[in-house]
Amino acid sequence: MSTPQSPGAQAPLALTQGDPAGIGPEILVKAFQRAPEAMHGCFVAGDVAVMRHAVRALAQDGSPPWPVLEIEQASQAASLPPRCVPVLQAVMPVDALPAMGHVSAAAGRMAGDAVVWAARAALRAEIGGMVTAPLHKESLSAAGFPFPGHTELLQAEAAAHAGLSIDQVPVRMMLANDELRTVLVSIHMALRQAIDSLSTDGVLQTLRITHQALSAVLGAAPRIAVAGLNPHAGEGGLFGREDLELIAPAIAAARAEGIDASGPWPPDTVFMRARAREGMFREFDVVLAMYHDQGLIPVKYLGVEQGVNVTLGLPFVRTSPDHGTAFDIAGHGVADPASLLAAVRMARQLTGLR
Ligand SMILES: NC(=O)C1=CN([C@@H]2O[C@H](COP(=O)(O)OP(=O)(O)OC[C@H]3O[C@@H](n4cnc5c(N)ncnc54)[C@H](O)[C@@H]3O)[C@@H](O)[C@H]2O)C=CC1
Numbered sequence: 001m002s003t004p005q006s007p008g009a010q011a012p013l014a015l016t017q018g019d020p021a022g023i024g025p026e027i028l029v030k031a032f033q034r035a036p037e038a039m040h041g042c043f044v045a046g047d048v049a050v051m052r053h054a055v056r057a058l059a060q061d062g063s064p065p066w067p068v069l070e071i072e073q074a075s076q077a078a079s080l081p082p083r084c085v086p087v088l089q090a091v092m093p094v095d096a097l098p099a100m101g102h103v104s105a106a107a108g109r110m111a112g113d114a115v116v117w118a119a120r121a122a123l124r125a126e127i128g129g130m131v132t133a134p135l136h137k138e139s140l141s142a143a144g145f146p147f148p149g150h151t152e153l154l155q156a157e158a159a160a161h162a163g164l165s166i167d168q169v170p171v172r173m174m175l176a177n178d179e180l181r182t183v184l185v186s187i188h189m190a191l192r193q194a195i196d197s198l199s200t201d202g203v204l205q206t207l208r209i210t211h212q213a214l215s216a217v218l219g220a221a222p223r224i225a226v227a228g229l230n231p232h233a234g235e236g237g238l239f240g241r242e243d244l245e246l247i248a249p250a251i252a253a254a255r256a257e258g259i260d261a262s263g264p265w266p267p268d269t270v271f272m273r274a275r276a277r278e279g280m281f282r283e284f285d286v287v288l289a290m291y292h293d294q295g296l297i298p299v300k301y302l303g304v305e306q307g308v309n310v311t312l313g314l315p316f317v318r319t320s321p322d323h324g325t326a327f328d329i330a331g332h333g334v335a336d337p338a339s340l341l342a343a344v345r346m347a348r349q350l351t352g353l354r
């Protein structure tokens, strides 16, 4: 076990390797190579053989591969020389590396185990936070993890550590780039289920989590726009009553608590009102989206290379690139590490605030 760190900007950051069949290992290597200053103090929590394979694959233009340095403790990451990829063996090694671009239980096991390792290290305060490279949800499921994604897995780890039930550690997904932020009321579930499960309590809880998290980041209460569920936020009840009967009461309750919330706004225009653009007035700091794709499409459409996924409500910092495993290009050497680097920078900023 490594030494506990005092939380802060200099504490090591664990970068979980992600699904070894996807672009995670590749973008991790590229991030160390392209932005050594940003990556100082970071290390990969994963599998040494997978990372050596990724380094070799990227060195095929004739340049020597970067060394993969195996470390035993997170605290070693801060004192390593530049021009190497530090890796802590956080998962069981496998005999044969999973095939690139394919769903497999073996790949899901490696990806999930690395996340569990990093979550526990964060909960023991051995690391300042974690940045997760993408995992494939079908592989994670094939490996037997009963969680659809990182967010729910990390919530369960945090709850177990605190001796609480999962419901007692509510978390939310925020996607953010330089222009737009969105926080989701519901995350990984069927759209039909997301609509059926929409509740005043769920919206109010999301408003509280968003208010608390962004107040720390912005240094002031965030202006929160709440998107409606239905077209035109229901048009006064003509196109559904959820906006009037479920969402509006949550906004009123939040306002009574001093939260700067407004809406429900027509979902098709609220995002442009919350977008920061030169010469344009930004009316809101963040948009609460009622379901996954309502919030993620506008953020990702602005550029997959910019977005960062942040889990709000956890007792430690977790960020992630906004994209997935990109099996279609895995192993081709063309994956862009920009979103991962944005996630590392965001994690540094957030650990500095804690
Ligand atoms: N944080 C995480 O672990 C996330 C995991 N996923 C999972 O990833 C898997 C694949 O998801 P998809 O919907 O196919 O989305 P995806 O983001 O993996 O791919 C969508 C498109 O974007 C491209 N792309 C993605 N990242 C790129 C990068 N860094 N550089 C260049 N091109 C890039 C891909 O080639 C593809 O054309 C799914 O299992 C999904 O659930 C998706 C989002 C986040």
Ligand SMILES: NCC(=O)COP(=O)(O)O
Residues within 6 Å of the ligand: 148, 149, 150, 151, 152, 296, 309, 320, 322
């Ligand atoms: N669309 C975002 C996504 O699927 C990431 O989920 P998570 O693994 O961060 O929970």
